[in-house]
Amino acid sequence: MGKCRKFCFFKHLLALPFLGIHLSLPADELQDFGQGVDVFNGTNQAHVFQQCSWVPPSLANYPGYYSSSSLAQTPATLARSSFARTVESVHRIVTRFHVVRRSDGSGGVDENLLSAMMLDLNYGYRDTPFVFVRDPELIYVDNDGFFADFPTFSSAFPMLRDHFEPGVMNWFVTPKIRTQIAGTWIGPASPVRGILMRNDTIGSPSFMRLPVHEMAHIFQVLHPFETALGTECSSGSNCGTAGDLVCDTPPSPPLFPGNTTATGVYYGGGTGPCVGDPPYDPDTSVYMLGSWPAGSILADHFTQGEMDRAVDFLRPGVALSVFDLVGPERPDILADCDANGVDDINEILIGAKADINRDMEPDVCQVFPNPGDLVVSGMNPAPNNRLRYYDRESGAWRGDLWNGMNFVHQLRLGPDGLIYIPTLTIIQRVDPETGRSVDNFIDGVLEGAGTFVDLLFEPSGNLLALDNVNANVRRYDGKTGQALGIFFNIQVSGRFAPKYMEYGPDGNIYIAGNGAGGNAIYRFNATTGEALGAFVSAGSGGLQTGQGLVFHTDGFLYVSNGLGNNILRYHADTGAFDSEFVPTAGNGGLRNPHSLRFGPDGHLYVASRSTHSVKRYDGTSGEFLGDFVAPGSGGSPGTGQLNEPAGLLFINRESFVMNAGLNDAWFNILTDGQGFFITVFPNLGIVSLAWFTYDTKLPPEGAIANLGDIGHRWITAVGTIDGDSSVMDVTITSEGLFDTPTTIVRVSDGTITLTFNDCKSGTVKYNIPSINRQGLVPIRRVADDNIALCEAFTSPEVLSR
Numbered sequence: 001m002g003k004c005r006k007f008c009f010f011k012h013l014l015a016l017p018f019l020g021i022h023l024s025l026p027a028d029e030l031q032d033f034g035q036g037v038d039v040f041n042g043t044n045q046a047h048v049f050q051q052c053s054w055v056p057p058s059l060a061n062y063p064g065y066y067s068s069s070s071l072a073q074t075p076a077t078l079a080r081s082s083f084a085r086t087v088e089s090v091h092r093i094v095t096r097f098h099v100v101r102r103s104d105g106s107g108g109v110d111e112n113l114l115s116a117m118m119l120d121l122n123y124g125y126r127d128t129p130f131v132f133v134r135d136p137e138l139i140y141v142d143n144d145g146f147f148a149d150f151p152t153f154s155s156a157f158p159m160l161r162d163h164f165e166p167g168v169m170n171w172f173v174t175p176k177i178r179t180q181i182a183g184t185w186i187g188p189a190s191p192v193r194g195i196l197m198r199n200d201t202i203g204s205p206s207f208m209r210l211p212v213h214e215m216a217h218i219f220q221v222l223h224p225f226e227t228a229l230g231t232e233c234s235s236g237s238n239c240g241t242a243g244d245l246v247c248d249t250p251p252s253p254p255l256f257p258g259n260t261t262a263t264g265v266y267y268g269g270g271t272g273p274c275v276g277d278p279p280y281d282p283d284t285s286v287y288m289l290g291s292w293p294a295g296s297i298l299a300d301h302f303t304q305g306e307m308d309r310a311v312d313f314l315r316p317g318v319a320l321s322v323f324d325l326v327g328p329e330r331p332d333i334l335a336d337c338d339a340n341g342v343d344d345i346n347e348i349l350i351g352a353k354a355d356i357n358r359d360m361e362p363d364v365c366q367v368f369p370n371p372g373d374l375v376v377s378g379m380n381p382a383p384n385n386r387l388r389y390y391d392r393e394s395g396a397w398r399g400d401l402w403n404g405m406n407f408v409h410q411l412r413l414g415p416d417g418l419i420y421i422p423t424l425t426i427i428q429r430v431d432p433e434t435g436r437s438v439d440n441f442i443d444g445v446l447e448g449a450g451t452f453v454d455l456l457f458e459p460s461g462n463l464l465a466l467d468n469v470n471a472n473v474r475r476y477d478g479k480t481g482q483a484l485g486i487f488f489n490i491q492v493s494g495r496f497a498p499k500y501m502e503y504g505p506d507g508n509i510y511i512a513g514n515g516a517g518g519n520a521i522y523r524f525n526a527t528t529g530e531a532l533g534a535f536v537s538a539g540s541g542g543l544q545t546g547q548g549l550v551f552h553t554d555g556f557l558y559v560s561n562g563l564g565n566n567i568l569r570y571h572a573d574t575g576a577f578d579s580e581f582v583p584t585a586g587n588g589g590l591r592n593p594h595s596l597r598f599g600p601d602g603h604l605y606v607a608s609r610s611t612h613s614v615k616r617y618d619g620t621s622g623e624f625l626g627d628f629v630a631p632g633s634g635g636s637p638g639t640g641q642l643n644e645p646a647g648l649l650f651i652n653r654e655s656f657v658m659n660a661g662l663n664d665a666w667f668n669i670l671t672d673g674q675g676f677f678i679t680v681f682p683n684l685g686i687v688s689l690a691w692f693t694y695d696t697k698l699p700p701e702g703a704i705a706n707l708g709d710i711g712h713r714w715i716t717a718v719g720t721i722d723g724d725s726s727v728m729d730v731t732i733t734s735e736g737l738f739d740t741p742t743t744i745v746r747v748s749d750g751t752i753t754l755t756f757n758d759c760k761s762g763t764v765k766y767n768i769p770s771i772n773r774q775g776l777v778p779i780r781r782v783a784d785d786n787i788a789l790c791e792a793f794t795s796p797e798v799l800s801r
Contacts, residue, residue: 079248079304083129087349091314091326094333095121096135098163100174103144109173110638111138113203117211119359120203123436124212124287124299126358128307131345132215133360135168135333149176160192169218169325170194171211173202193218193322203638205385205404205437209296212287216302219310220320224252224282224289234272234280244288246305252282255292260284262294262426263443263481296404297428297437337365357434367399369432369651372600375401375419376607376614376629377408377647379594387411387419387430388634388642389651392600395614395627397634402436403428409453409468410500410548410595410647415461415478415753419649422452422465427481432651441481449474454500456509458526459753459767459774466501466511473501473509473529488529492522500548500595504557505572505670507775510535512546512559519543521559521575526775534575541568541577548595548607552619553761553780555669560593560606567593567606567622573670581622582606588615588624594646600758607645614645656724656756658687661790665782666762676764676779678754680721687726689754691715691764715768717752725755730768759790 083089095118101108114134121132141163150156156177164170170193177198195214201207222244224232232243232251239247251272253259259268264284271277282289288306290299302310314323334343344362347353353362369375372392387401387408405423412420418429418438427442442465444452450469457463461478464487471491475484490498490511498513509524520543521536536543536559545562552558556578557570567582567590582590582604591610599605602619605628614629632641658680667675677690693715719728730750749770756762760780767774781787 081127081302081304081307083127083307085129085131085349087346089129090131090345090349091129091311092329092345093130093132093325094135094168094327094330095132096137096139096165096168096170098139098141098170098172100141100143100146100159100172102147103142105140105142107147107175108140109199109202112637113639114138114173116203116636119357119361120208121211121215122360123358124209125215125302128302129311131360132169133330133334133345139163141172147175150174156196157192160194160196164192164194167324167327169215172196173199175199203636205402206293206296208402208404209287209290209299212299213290216288216306216310218322218325220313220322221246221288221302221306221310223291224249224286225254225291231273233274234277235274237274244306246303246309248303248305249286249288250281250283252289253280255282255284255289255295257292260292260294261443261445262297262440264294264298264440265443265446267446294426294440297440335361337362357436366435368435369398369401371651371656373398373651374599374605374614374629375411375432375649375651376642376645377411377421377649378642379407379409379609379644379646386636386639387421390614390629390634392650395616395629395633397629399435400636400639401430401432403430404437407451408647410455411649412455412457413649413651414463415457420455420463422455424451425449427452427455427463427465427476442476442483444474444483447474447483453498456501456503459765459776464501464509466498468498471496471498473511473524488524488531490522490524491531492520492534496522499546502549502551503776504535504551505668505778507777508532510549510551510557512549514545514562519545521546521549521557521570527772536570536575536577540575541570541580542566543568547593550596550598551778552598553669553778558596558604560596562592562594565590565593567596567604567617582617582624583622586624588617588626590615595648597648597650599650602760605648607648609644609646612642612644614648656758657793658682658721658724658726658756659790659793661759661786661788661793662756664786666779667782668777668779671777675782682721685721686718687721687728687754689717689728689752689764691717691752717754719752719754724757725753728752728754730766732768732770759787760784 097114099108118132118134141159146159160172172194174196177196201210224244226244229245230242232239234251236247236251243251253268253270255266260266266280266282266284269279271279284290285298285300287299287302290296312318313321314326315321316323331343334345336343344353345360348355348360348362353364356363357366369389373389374392375387375389377387385404385406387403389398389401390396391398403421405421405426405428408421408423410422414420418431421428421430425444426440429438429441431438450467452465453468454466455463457478462484463476463478465474465476467474472489473487475487476482477484490496495515496513497515498511501509501511503526504510507526509526511522520534520538523532523535524530525532542564543559543561544564546559547562548560550558551572555572557572558581559568561568564584566580566584566587569578569581570576571578589611590606590608594607594609596604596606598619603625604617604619606615608615611631613627613631616625616628617623618625629642635641659682660680662678662680665675665677674693678687680687714733715730716733717728717730719726728751729748730752732747732749734745750768753765754762762779764777764779
């Protein structure tokens, strides 16, 4: 006899055996009882579902989803949930939180994290007919017994029963629910329907799928890998009577790190239980299947069938109806962030307010990074696993970005405006416009990658990832994330652990690190990957651990010396040691420096990992100017503070707009004798560039240079202005002779991406296929006469016109 039948047969025993958990109930409460638990033991997260005397709703309620034609559906053809959200069509559900504390009122969870969970909940249901509003009344349950570990449901059930309130969705937040349980739901047939969640899952980026997932169970939406109602064949032939009873979700086994990568590739190879079943091909992006840790990032939708099922349970009279959860508008609890007298949800639904983040909170009242703000990553940002951003002027904490990763050595802004974060074998993307994680863009598990610590974008747009464990640089398609193989191995004499890489002014790639292979800076050809030797020799200037490097427009290379607790400066053309730019003594307490960046103000910013701060130094003298980010500064309440900062990134999105003050001659200090004339036409929205350079081949030995020789190269480019940058079409001009009417040959060939950091510096990234040349050139003005004019054009008063 199965567990469920056995339980119902002996219901007079008043106990439900359930994975070692016993829930005691009065006899009259056992009928139609349903419950579920999401269990996480560190390697395998799964859900166990148990119900008795439960009758699925009639299959006739789901025309089109239980027909034989739907069995041919695949993940590529699944219909995502989509509803016309209007003030009249949405179902508002009031959420009430019950927070368990000790009897003396200590413990509990920070209220700000409850708001963060509401953000996740509404974001998850953004394309559904459900909107969740929070009741501002927070119910505290001060009880030492409830605060302790719940070893069984029988110890938790009295709390739920005594504090349950009808007509709202009850969420109970407690420090522990056994060791392995992240969340549990008590089904609608129970008189104490609600959801019980652990403190550390509330408002956590690592669990942002969980409240969405658990709420769906209240609507009787099940897992595609559900077995309590019969295991679904991988062919889908019994999809209407087994599994989750929905046919537009493909059958699936439970997913966990052992059979699914962080980017959602299922490689378990399992087949279903039925004769002739094909291999499983799960859609790993549905909320009800994201049951492994990366699922919180990847899960992004419900299917139409799942939401149709959920809506069906809103009808009075249907089995296990939840229609009582849908309440009136409740103007007393709806948010009005700008105090205009109209609730935000209605304004969003009618289009009066924008909601890019899809969290039912209008953007006008949300805080995202401003142009020039500093984003800081941490090597150990627990317990919150978020990026933090700080005001560009004051260094004050302004907010957190919503990612779920840690051990972030460095972060980069991609050409698509997203922040790319290398962490372990994953490169994740976060959108600074919304503050939310986009996806796990690259997963190196299947190709045997080690630990990603840094990345660069090639002029072609491909992405290079620095593998610290395997000491190599891997290449990926910059648009799709597809692995393109190992670009080059870092082969030096002895063990070398690479930590950081950067393009130099000569277009080559420079890599810092440490180990038996030498505490040196190595150089590699950016086109071929050929090793060009040590640019900065081992130990030069006292270099012990190269944790970060940056080439500045002043012609110097700056290196953060981790074990030396200082910043070293080298000549950018020769690699020769110049000076201890930031000394070990008198450096303001710099300890274990990592990433370093020159900010919009021209000063040097350094992540001081061991002091949990970001320090600022004069960009010319190296004088300590104070802690820009104070030790441990910032963090959403309840999430801890800045911990072991390592990566720095100034958000330059729309921070600078090209203007006529840039019209000037520009050059790279390391390649004197060639340069750029740049002309900006603001009214036309275009910018032109003329690059006076030289041929790619040397002339014959003994040749005499002639003005206007046909070997001389003129490269011109024109493109449209896009804020601080422009992607320009290249024209190569040749055959012309000086001051003669000789025919000129013009050939369109490649692109130049011109980007300005500010009125003083910029970069020219070029890709010219015909001569197989690509690279990046830092540029600065030949003369500083027009800087004041440029800065006048970029003042807030001018930009706001």
